Amino acid sequence: MSGFPILSLMLLVPLAAALACLFLEAKPARNLALAATLLDFALGVVLWANFDIGGAQWQFTERVELFSGFSYALGIDGIALLLIMLSVFLMPICIGASWKSIDKRVGEYMAAFLLMETLMIGVFAAQDLFLFYIFFEAGLIPMYLIIGVWGGADRIYASYKFFLYTLLGSVLMLIAMLWMANTAGTTDIPTLMAYDFDPHVQTWLWLAFFASFAVKMPMWPVHTWLPDAHVQAPTAGSVILAGVLLKMGGYGFIRFSLPMFPEASAYFGPLIWGLSMAAVVLTSLIALVQHDMKKLIAYSSVAHMAIVTIGLFAFNVQGLEGSMLIMLSHGLVSGALFLCVGIIYDRLHTREIDRYGGLSINMPRYALFFMLFTMASVGLPGTSGFVGEFLSLAGIYQVSTWATLICATGIILGAAYMLYLYRRVAFGEQKNADAAAMADLDVRELLMVVPLGIAVLWMGIYPESFIAPMRADIAALDARLAAAKPEGDSKVAMGKEKPVHEEVSAHEGAH
Amino acid sequence: MDWSQSLRLIAPEETLSVAGLVLLLIAAWGGDKSSRLISILAVAALAAASFLVAPALCGGAMGPDTSAFFGQFRADAFASYAKILIYISAAASLVIAPKFFDRFDAMRAEYPVLVVFAALGMGIMVSAGDLLTLYIGLEMNSLAAYVLAAFLRTDDRSAESGLKYFVLGSLASGILLFGMSLTYGFTGTTSFSGINSALSSGLSHGALFGIVFMLAGLAFKISAVPFHMWTPDVYEGAPTPVTTFFATAPKVAALGLTMRVMLDAFGDQAAAWQQIVIFISLASIVVGALGAIGQTNIKRLMAYSSINNVGFMLIGLAVATPQGASAMLVYLAIYVAMSLGGFVAILMLKDENGNFVEDIPMLAGLSRTRPALALGLAMIMFSLAGIPPLFGFWGKFVVFQSAVQANMIALAAIGIAASVIGAFYYLKVVKIMYFDEPADVVKGENDIWHKIILVASVVFISPLGYLLTKWLGGLADAAAAALYFSL
Numbered sequence: 001m002s003g004f005p006i007l008s009l010m011l012l013v014p015l016a017a018a019l020a021c022l023f024l025e026a027k028p029a030r031n032l033a034l035a036a037t038l039l040d041f042a043l044g045v046v047l048w049a050n051f052d053i054g055g056a057q058w059q060f061t062e063r064v065e066l067f068s069g070f071s072y073a074l075g076i077d078g079i080a081l082l083l084i085m086l087s088v089f090l091m092p093i094c095i096g097a098s099w100k101s102i103d104k105r106v107g108e109y110m111a112a113f114l115l116m117e118t119l120m121i122g123v124f125a126a127q128d129l130f131l132f133y134i135f136f137e138a139g140l141i142p143m144y145l146i147i148g149v150w151g152g153a154d155r156i157y158a159s160y161k162f163f164l165y166t167l168l169g170s171v172l173m174l175i176a177m178l179w180m181a182n183t184a185g186t187t188d189i190p191t192l193m194a195y196d197f198d199p200h201v202q203t204w205l206w207l208a209f210f211a212s213f214a215v216k217m218p219m220w221p222v223h224t225w226l227p228d229a230h231v232q233a234p235t236a237g238s239v240i241l242a243g244v245l246l247k248m249g250g251y252g253f254i255r256f257s258l259p260m261f262p263e264a265s266a267y268f269g270p271l272i273w274g275l276s277m278a279a280v281v282l283t284s285l286i287a288l289v290q291h292d293m294k295k296l297i298a299y300s301s302v303a304h305m306a307i308v309t310i311g312l313f314a315f316n317v318q319g320l321e322g323s324m325l326i327m328l329s330h331g332l333v334s335g336a337l338f339l340c341v342g343i344i345y346d347r348l349h350t351r352e353i354d355r356y357g358g359l360s361i362n363m364p365r366y367a368l369f370f371m372l373f374t375m376a377s378v379g380l381p382g383t384s385g386f387v388g389e390f391l392s393l394a395g396i397y398q399v400s401t402w403a404t405l406i407c408a409t410g411i412i413l414g415a416a417y418m419l420y421l422y423r424r425v426a427f428g429e430q431k432n433a434d435a436a437a438m439a440d441l442d443v444r445e446l447l448m449v450v451p452l453g454i455a456v457l458w459m460g461i462y463p464e465s466f467i468a469p470m471r472a473d474i475a476a477l478d479a480r481l482a483a484a485k486p487e488g489d490s491k492v493a494m495g496k497e498k499p500v501h502e503e504v505s506a507h508e509g510a511h
Numbered sequence: 512m513d514w515s516q517s518l519r520l521i522a523p524e525e526t527l528s529v530a531g532l533v534l535l536l537i538a539a540w541g542g543d544k545s546s547r548l549i550s551i552l553a554v555a556a557l558a559a560a561s562f563l564v565a566p567a568l569c570g571g572a573m574g575p576d577t578s579a580f581f582g583q584f585r586a587d588a589f590a591s592y593a594k595i596l597i598y599i600s601a602a603a604s605l606v607i608a609p610k611f612f613d614r615f616d617a618m619r620a621e622y623p624v625l626v627v628f629a630a631l632g633m634g635i636m637v638s639a640g641d642l643l644t645l646y647i648g649l650e651m652n653s654l655a656a657y658v659l660a661a662f663l664r665t666d667d668r669s670a671e672s673g674l675k676y677f678v679l680g681s682l683a684s685g686i687l688l689f690g691m692s693l694t695y696g697f698t699g700t701t702s703f704s705g706i707n708s709a710l711s712s713g714l715s716h717g718a719l720f721g722i723v724f725m726l727a728g729l730a731f732k733i734s735a736v737p738f739h740m741w742t743p744d745v746y747e748g749a750p751t752p753v754t755t756f757f758a759t760a761p762k763v764a765a766l767g768l769t770m771r772v773m774l775d776a777f778g779d780q781a782a783a784w785q786q787i788v789i790f791i792s793l794a795s796i797v798v799g800a801l802g803a804i805g806q807t808n809i810k811r812l813m814a815y816s817s818i819n820n821v822g823f824m825l826i827g828l829a830v831a832t833p834q835g836a837s838a839m840l841v842y843l844a845i846y847v848a849m850s851l852g853g854f855v856a857i858l859m860l861k862d863e864n865g866n867f868v869e870d871i872p873m874l875a876g877l878s879r880t881r882p883a884l885a886l887g888l889a890m891i892m893f894s895l896a897g898i899p900p901l902f903g904f905w906g907k908f909v910v911f912q913s914a915v916q917a918n919m920i921a922l923a924a925i926g927i928a929a930s931v932i933g934a935f936y937y938l939k940v941v942k943i944m945y946f947d948e949p950a951d952v953v954k955g956e957n958d959i960w961h962k963i964i965l966v967a968s969v970v971f972i973s974p975l976g977y978l979l980t981k982w983l984g985g986l987a988d989a990a991a992a993a994l995y996f997s998l
Binding site: 022066067068069105108130133134135137138140141144145148149155156159160163164167168171172174175178179181182 | 878879882886893898899900904908909911912915916920923924927928930931934935938941942945946977978980981983984985
């Protein structure tokens with residue numbers, strides 16, 4: 001496999017299909033988009049299968065000096081591999097979700113989605129600072145069009161807000177990147193990850209990157225674009241937004257902020273904890289009173305992302321691994337939840353929770369899957385949500401017990417709003433005749449939710465498959481952070497093992 | 512330095528002068544019927560001139576060998592870079608014109624002749640090594656430009672725009688001339704290198720005033736804030752091919768001239784003018800962005816967009832380093848492509864009777880009625896906004912990079928944050944074309960030449976443009992080095 005530019009091929013397949021879709025009618029465009037995304041998924045599987053766990057840190061590297069000032073450099077580590085897998089896994093599902101619900105300008109729609117896929121893979125695979133920035137920013141254009149053209153009633157406002165908010169967040173990052181490239185004399189990300197910037201300057205650089213990633217993540221209080229964007233976007237747009245685009249913020253923290261500015265990260269750690277604690281409690285409470293299903297899930301995303309940030313800034317292996325797992329899990333689960341909302345929205349054309357009720361009677365299969373994803377979102381053991389949240393909170397416990405206490409309430413509140421949502425939608429009496437008459441999942445919809453369900457359970461029952469590829473990278477990051485790590489307040493100490501024979505003799509004495 | 516050497520160095524100017532005079536004679540005898548032939552010959556003359564300047568650019572010509580007529584005229588790589596852009600813009604403005612003027616039955620034989628003379632004047636501007644050469648070139652260009660603005664005699668707006676341009680342009684020339692006389696008075700010379708060495712011992716108050724007045728006059732010519740007021744009116748009123756010309760070639764020439772004056776004549780006095788340029792540049796970015804938001808005429812919008820873009824380019828000047836100059840030149844090339852594409856796309860917006868559509872709300876739903884045109888215009892808009900992966904981003908990137916390299920982080924940070932304001936109105940155009948219900952106004956058929964120029968510029972500003980970054984950066988570096996060598 002060495003030498004074969006598989007990452008470039010993964011970028012090229014959706015890009016070529018996107019260009020072709022522009023010229024195609026609705027039906028062939030759908031088929032081509034599905035074929036291209038499935039092909040890319042297959043390539044992703046090949047990528048994972050050939051990824052040498054425990055091998056070199058950066059694999060599948062490609063480097064061509066194509067441009068002046070920066071180079072076309074690709075390469076992945078375990079962290080990037082998993083996020084690329086998430087992207088290519090969700091894309092065919094997104095195309096499936098848009099199969100029937102999008103009937104105007106299908107070619108352009110599919111082109112926008114395929115372009116989005118290229119850019120997402122590019123973000124995770126880029127090994128050059130400015131190549132990363134270009135992929136990162138370029139994602140705004142297709143998403144702006146997806147929300148604006150195929151979105152709901154208030155789509156124009158939401159699309160502007162999405163675009164300008166995220167643009168303002170990231171332009172300052174560009175200045176910081178220019179400074180870094182100028183000072184370090186390289187734009188190579190792996191080199192920069194080991195470069196020690198002056199701690200005073202780090203704080204400014206960190207803040208510039210934070211402005212971008214906090215908006216993208218999104219962290220409270222700059223999260224307000226997310227509910228608008230989610231509610232107005234078409235189902236597949238929400239899936240990709242929640243599933244992958246939000247992860248770019250977390251990926252940014254783990255790839256740039258933490259390894260490149262460890263001192264500044266430690267310095268600003270309490271800020272992150274404070275914002276995350278506020279986010280967990282406030283957005284969970286806001287989610288509790290929503291009447292719109294998509295808005296509820298959007299707010300729950302903000303709460304989950306706050307647990308990601310708290311784990312990232314715990315500066316230990318548990319926290320970092322937990323955050324990665326929450327990101328992967330949330331990508332699957334929130335994507336699946338938006339899909340579940342989309343499925344009933346396609347039937348009744350409303351997202352109002354009160355318009356549904358008792359769906360478990362007429363849609364038992366739907367209720368089953370919706371239940372699975374609800375539980376995964378709550379963090380029930382056995383589902384993907386549990387592993388990440390537990391690890392993340394275990395990580396932060398070593399640093400700040402208060403942050404753990406408050407963030408753990410998020411799990412309880414999460415259970416409250418998700419179960420409340422589920423009760424109102426799936427249980428109770430069938431008070432609306434039209435909702436009661438809805439048909440259960442058809443084959444197309446089953447083909448979308450079953451893989452998601454399997455992935456959620458797989459990650460919950462055997463998370464080792466997902467932890468193994470990134471273990472070495474997380475350990476390297478932890479080692480990089482070791483010097484700057486803040487002292488914890490919990491004073492975790494290993495318990496002393498009691499000598500076995502004493503216990504035995506004590507037992508004997510009792511006899 | 513003998514005469515033959517000097518005459519050899521000004522070969523492109525000689526070509527254009529002779530071509531202009533001959534074409535004038537053809538026009539005088541052949542009348543308006545010959546306008547097509549004259550246009551073709553004018554484009555040929557511009558192409559010939561481009562071939563004549565190309566070797567100096569590719570060879571990175573600099574130093575005493577490029578200096579003609581005792582330092583009054585410089586045919587170095589910098590001048591060649593600017594001239595190529597000017598000739599391309601002028602040729603494009605000629606190619607797109609006939610279809611437009613035919614509509615008003617106003618295609619006169621003078622149009623190509625005037626464009627050739629304007630291009631000649633602009634070539635002299637960017638080659639100037641002396642204040643007098645500068646002024647001759649500037650006025651030669653301006654006189655032709657005033658007439659071009661008022662070219663559509665039957666249209667009141669065109670006449671108004673010509674008059675405004677003339678009155679305000681003369682005022683600016685006067686201010687510039689006043690600054691030049693102060694500079695001459697306090698340095699005792701009009702040659703750039705002479706001024707530079709005269710000021711090496713320090714800057715007197717009188718010479719400082721000279722710099723300020725010259726900058727004011729030049730700011731008018733590049734339509735930078737606070738001397739930008741004429742731009743929207745002139746851009747709106749002038750016939751669209753002429754607006755295309757104004758937005759590209761004279762911009763290149765005036766910016767090139769400003770760079771020559773500031774970095775060459777006053778190069779050692781950067782501390783004296785840097786603050787002024789920083790103010791002008793940030794003010795242009797902000798005013799250009801805010802002013803555009805309320806516009807409903809797309810030509811006015813493009814006028815504000817050009818003010819905004821000039822602001823970004825001036826950041827490269829404010830930096831006052833070779834990197835800054837090189838970044839400005841790269842930005843200029845990309846800006847010319849974006850402006851040409853943008854105005855040609857505007858020329859292609861015609862209703863079913865062939866009338867030109869300039870109202871932005873009339874573009875509603877263009878993506879459904881004319882998808883290719885809408886895609887081209889949307890790409891140009893995103894590129895002007897500087898959103899990657901379009902090539903417009905690269906212009907901003909190199910400019911900000913030069914600012915960061917010169918440790919002017921605050922300037923870069925404020926400039927880039929202000930660019931987000933500008934993104935809003937570009938998005939608005941995209942929103943109207945893509946999100947709104949079709950107004951179904953734009954229906955007219957289009958000329959093949961318009962399509963060719965639009966496609967060429969869209970391909971250039973597409974992500975494929977990044978493949979040119981090495982080549983373009985190399986040329987711009989050579990040109991900037993030539994500019995700095997003559998110090």
